[in-house]
Amino acid sequence: MTLPKVLTIAGSDSGGGAGIQADLKTFQELDTYGLSVITAITAQNTVGVQAVHPVSLNGLNDQLESVFTDIKVDAVKTGMLVSADYIQSISTYIRDYNVNKLVIDPVLGSTSGSELTKNEAIDELKNSLWPLATVVTPNLIEAARMLGWASINTVSEMEKAVYQLHEWGAKSILLKGGHLPGGESVDLLYDGHTLTHFPMKRIDQPHTHGTGCTLASAIAAGLAKGNSIHDAVSMAKDFVTCAIREGFSIGEGSGPLNHSAYRHRQ
Ligand SMILES: Nc1ncnc2c1ncn2[C@@H]1O[C@H](COP(=O)(O)OP(=O)(O)O)[C@@H](O)[C@H]1O
């Protein structure tokens, strides 16, 4: 028996809700084999990020070399990328090893407000990694920051944003509307030809830590299993919706999702 192999390149979350931990749980639940290259260790819990300790650039390169020289991965997902030199290195491996299923979650900060990828790294992300992506999955805050806009507050602003972000060379963009105000929201997928709306009713749930990481990882698992981008996003939306519905409390702040909810859905 063999399983599709999915690699996450991201930061560790000691609280277990986001980052590498959310990614590996998602891969496992979707019957794929998860591998990890860790960019940074965050001291983090449900209340926020207390400290960030990047792995050295040598440490990052050693992990990339070990994985890529031995294992043919079917898809890669990236999360917290720390800084421009890390992104340069990761882009080189993605290009040299012909990774053709790449999901970039352009994590710039945590919802609690800590910087996880340096602002100066945005240009490197745009120029070297973005054009290699099958799909990039910004939230509204990340999209506005990368476009140099003050904010994105409406579906028509989301539509303008998704078209502009697509011009940077990724095959498709999934602009997530989780931060849109109101009880109804939408994620927009644009593949250069078709704009697809994934509408959702907001689940009234305080425990949503790790939604972005989980969604991007589920898309990567779907792609690794041979699904189209549209089908992978559609499955990933169902996965994250089930997981949000069963989010739970483990500390004083915003708790994690239940990653096994999709497997046990009725
Ligand atoms: N309260 C919610 N109810 C239903 N879906 C949600 C909720 N919050 C986020 N989502 C969905 O979870 C995914 C992650 O969205 P978002 O919160 O915008 O990203 P991030 O975690 O990167 O900030 C998106 O598909 C979004 O639509």
Ligand SMILES: Cc1ncc(COP(=O)(O)OP(=O)(O)O)c(N)n1
């Ligand atoms: C190590 C690490 N990586 C990414 C994030 C951001 O995760 P995300 O899924 O966007 O979840 P929230 O920050 O919205 O809870 C993180 N916090 N830590």
